[in-house]
Amino acid sequence: MLKYTFMQRAFIAGIIISIIAPLIGNYIILKRFSQIGDTLSHSAILGVALGLLLGINPLFGALAVTIFFALALERLRRCFKGFAEISLSIITMTSLAFSAIVFSRIKSSASVMNYLFGSIIAISKMDLILILMVAIPTLTLILLFRKELLYICFDEDSALVSGINVKFLNLILNVLVALVIGISLRIVGGFLISALLVMPGAVAMKISSNFSNLQRYSILVSLFSVVLGIIASFYLNISPGGSIVSILIFIYLMVEVLKGRVR
């Protein structure tokens, strides 16, 4: 299996993503803002459509459009203070509407499926380079701001009072979500990205009593699911997005049942 170049690429990309996604996903879970993953993945699909239409790398299109909407979201959220969900719905629908228009202008639709549900054979060398180029600054940003991000998720008011730049960090968090969605698109696909952001943390929350453990367990869960999911995708010839998320759901149910037993 590993003698194929495309599988090597799939594993490298998969492992990178499975470490970064839960690290960021955990913060949006704790901020009660996990819907942002859903919203921005629709923006990523629009970016793919635009990329295909204009003949540029769709991954690049996805990153650009997703970051744009991540910034727009923060602006909109201020207009609907206290009703953050409205801004999420607006961005989701805007992305979907434009995607519908752009997709109807594109001739071939075969490669579109790859971007919606992920693919292990379609990752080009250029894709991998792009993923690495985004992954390194993303990880750096997480390391840079990890204490501060935890503070604003836990108690935004007190963080503000003690001089943490809450506005800036909220913006950074949105951009981080956009970046991880952009680079996860290839493997898990636009429809299922937010599962990779949220599910590992959901499992880890069941078994963690502190934040360090939450981070640790969620990465373990996500690494395991992504690697196993890619293998399953190879042997069973199914979409990796589908297999990865199915495994995540299975693990979640297992933990639920086991926890019930212990109690």
Next chain:
Amino acid sequence: MVELINVSYSYEDKVALKDINLKIEKGELCVIVGPNGSGKSTLVSVICGIYKPDKGVVKLFGKEDHNHFRKKISFVPQKVSSFNQLFPISVKETVLLGLVPQKGYFKGFSSQDLKKVDEILQKLDLIEFKEKQLGKLSGGQQQRVFIARALISEPELLILDEPTVGIDSKSEEILYKLLLEQKAKNTTIVMVTHDIFAIKSYADKIICMKDGEILTICGAQEFSVKKYKQIYFED
């Protein structure tokens, strides 16, 4: 240390603060009292910078632009247990958050920081809960953890909104002892409380609020049962 000049603040449909003027000097212990809904929490939020006043000026550390000094401010909000009880954070991690503003980005916590956590938890009689999940503690214990978080950074301005609600009398006594210790180090303390008679003898200044206005500002000696009744029971 804290100065408000003609400060007003309204929520969408409700004027919560009307033309507030006050001055708190460095090293003072200032207590804010008043009935429910009189605007105590709003006043504290405006002082803290959580709300921007509609009108007027808030000066901290003698300056209108206080972003520079924020690291030296600690805040204990009212109703601390309104955070999600499932939040996966330990007592130790919560208290460490108090040190975050003073740390640079990238910097992790040192062994010295961890020693500070042990010290403050010891003082507040919480050391046995150090590794426990915060949400699994009782309400009063959680309240004490938030106080520990505020004290660990040795702030120069300490603002507490009803810190004694739900904590037992022994813990209350410990809290007052810690506050006096801070005061001895010249920390300015602003505290909202209904427990006025417990703290009265230590207070330098008592601010009495009613319907969004300051009724009187007086020293501890001038604050009497009569005044108390006037604030809480007369219209």
